[in-house]
Amino acid sequence: MADVATLVEQAREGRPRAVARLISLVEGASPQLREVMAALAPLTGGAYVVGLTGSPGVGKSTSTSAMVTAYRKAGKRVGVLAVDPSSPFSGGALLGDRVRMSEHASDPGVYIRSMATRGHLGGLAWAAPQAIRVLDAAGCEVIVVETVGVGQSEVEIAAQADTCVVLLAPGMGDGIQAAKAGILEIGDVYVVNKADRDGADATARELNHMLGLGESRGPGEWRPPIVKTVAARGEGIDEVLEALEKHRAWMDERGVLAERRRIRAAHEIETIAITALRARLADLRGDVRLSALAARVTGGELDPYAAADELVAGLTGL
Amino acid sequence: MADVATLVEQAREGRPRAVARLISLVEGASPQLREVMAALAPLTGGAYVVGLTGSPGVGKSTSTSAMVTAYRKAGKRVGVLAVDPSSPFSGGALLGDRVRMSEHASDPGVYIRSMATRGHLGGLAWAAPQAIRVLDAAGCEVIVVETVGVGQSEVEIAAQADTCVVLLAPGMGDGIQAAKAGILEIGDVYVVNKADRDGADATARELNHMLGLGESRGPGEWRPPIVKTVAARGEGIDEVLEALEKHRAWMDERGVLAERRRIRAAHEIETIAITALRARLADLRGDVRLSALAARVTGGELDPYAAADELVAGLTGL
Numbered sequence: 001m002a003d004v005a006t007l008v009e010q011a012r013e014g015r016p017r018a019v020a021r022l023i024s025l026v027e028g029a030s031p032q033l034r035e036v037m038a039a040l041a042p043l044t045g046g047a048y049v050v051g052l053t054g055s056p057g058v059g060k061s062t063s064t065s066a067m068v069t070a071y072r073k074a075g076k077r078v079g080v081l082a083v084d085p086s087s088p089f090s091g092g093a094l095l096g097d098r099v100r101m102s103e104h105a106s107d108p109g110v111y112i113r114s115m116a117t118r119g120h121l122g123g124l125a126w127a128a129p130q131a132i133r134v135l136d137a138a139g140c141e142v143i144v145v146e147t148v149g150v151g152q153s154e155v156e157i158a159a160q161a162d163t164c165v166v167l168l169a170p171g172m173g174d175g176i177q178a179a180k181a182g183i184l185e186i187g188d189v190y191v192v193n194k195a196d197r198d199g200a201d202a203t204a205r206e207l208n209h210m211l212g213l214g215e216s217r218g219p220g221e222w223r224p225p226i227v228k229t230v231a232a233r234g235e236g237i238d239e240v241l242e243a244l245e246k247h248r249a250w251m252d253e254r255g256v257l258a259e260r261r262r263i264r265a266a267h268e269i270e271t272i273a274i275t276a277l278r279a280r281l282a283d284l285r286g287d288v289r290l291s292a293l294a295a296r297v298t299g300g301e302l303d304p305y306a307a308a309d310e311l312v313a314g315l316t317g318l
Numbered sequence: 319m320a321d322v323a324t325l326v327e328q329a330r331e332g333r334p335r336a337v338a339r340l341i342s343l344v345e346g347a348s349p350q351l352r353e354v355m356a357a358l359a360p361l362t363g364g365a366y367v368v369g370l371t372g373s374p375g376v377g378k379s380t381s382t383s384a385m386v387t388a389y390r391k392a393g394k395r396v397g398v399l400a401v402d403p404s405s406p407f408s409g410g411a412l413l414g415d416r417v418r419m420s421e422h423a424s425d426p427g428v429y430i431r432s433m434a435t436r437g438h439l440g441g442l443a444w445a446a447p448q449a450i451r452v453l454d455a456a457g458c459e460v461i462v463v464e465t466v467g468v469g470q471s472e473v474e475i476a477a478q479a480d481t482c483v484v485l486l487a488p489g490m491g492d493g494i495q496a497a498k499a500g501i502l503e504i505g506d507v508y509v510v511n512k513a514d515r516d517g518a519d520a521t522a523r524e525l526n527h528m529l530g531l532g533e534s535r536g537p538g539e540w541r542p543p544i545v546k547t548v549a550a551r552g553e554g555i556d557e558v559l560e561a562l563e564k565h566r567a568w569m570d571e572r573g574v575l576a577e578r579r580r581i582r583a584a585h586e587i588e589t590i591a592i593t594a595l596r597a598r599l600a601d602l603r604g605d606v607r608l609s610a611l612a613a614r615v616t617g618g619e620l621d622p623y624a625a626a627d628e629l630v631a632g633l634t635g636l
Binding site: 033034037038040041042043044045129133258261262263264265266268269270272273274276277278281282284285290291293294295297298299300301302303304305306307308309311312315 | 351352355356358359360361362363447451576579580581583584586587588590591592594595596599600602603608609611612613615616617618619620621622623624625626627629630633
């Protein structure tokens, strides 16, 4: 196996196999994980991360693909991270996406990665930011993180992007679906896809109403735009990119982008810390200290809370 | 409100309102939680905890009720903790169980408590042992913990009892259901309920085969018995209690009971510790230390793993 420095070097040059290998190293919690993360750190921060989420069937993959095409036309290197909650056991890729994405398969300026949601909570929240870091360090100027708007951790991943796009489609009672999934609060840009279908205007109006976009806002406040698209034909995609650029400029001017990134980093640090603490506690399972505390609890000498305090106090000394 | 010492005193005397109040204090993580746990500790260890689990519809509540009747005939004080995974939001009681249990409602020697599974993982694993502690300290000689054999945390709670009873019923493809739910490995005693129905013998045979009970075992090894019951008519319940008593005696002779209780206590300590650590990390969200670490990460100066290390190292100093 190539060493970490070489892999990072090759990833910087845009070699897809090196990028793939690095993502595997970080999402699999390999022994080289820390070395990889340390090597990536100084190379990150250049990418603009766009979250894209919506209920199943609104056309997320088609929209992502159309956005990739548009960004490529503008000469940008693009990374795609597609999070698939429907296959908790595969650990692998989205065949459907792959097929739809196949037009980009031979383009060296596009890197597409699918990530299955793990069986346990927190797994995705932990793994996705690491993969984003790899794509960032590999020189992707834009990273689209596509998640299904079902399940808290998927929604959170999209919400923690620099800009979050919420996708809807007409005729699915979609506003209500989106509200249920809790994705109505998180959009910086809203897209009504499949706008050639009946009810697109009604969906846009409903959305406008639900978001209170008719109400006045403070000066300098961001007013999420609603863009209509027919992603399958590439219609309206330029307008989506324009809206994203506007949001980015708005954030930049006000220091909001830097603040969002700090919040995202803080969340990432917290997730890693809790995972590490969990692992340390699990390591204690065969340890005499835990056995001794447990024996004192069964003997009625100590209550389990006091025992947990002693355990936690001893943790950093491990 | 009565102080904790008074409540514990009253619970020892068997006053149901005091028991109810104490369980509310421990399951709700009240400010008095630690005081309650410390007061209970020296009073615990006397109860024999029986876990009872099985797929929906096998007759768990009816069996629990019949067992309570039998234990009451033997003059024992009994506690019942019924865990309901079907109502994640109620935080309340099982009406169905209450109705079926109503024959015991006026008996001061029986305390029945329902507990809804919380919305998040780990909530139940954290709350159930605390409630068991209250019932134990309140002088219950036997505590039946009834959980639906669906979902890992419910199954774990039953598996962590002193003795675990797995309930099946004929004609539901039940062996396969039980195998799927992962409850076939955890039984110390198996019960085929509704044994007056067609297929009861076939279910017992299938179970016998799946458990490998026909194979020879080492001397002194526990061979889980299969008991047939018609719980609704109280048939076979004495045999269930005999099987439980045999298992308890077998465990006692070999030190298995003490070992099981130490493992249970260790698990409980670990769950409390991870909950406490999580809370401490959450407290850090507005803290300058985490903000400073996050800024160093977004600046590319530090990777998030190194930042998490610093965070964890500082945790016990809080």
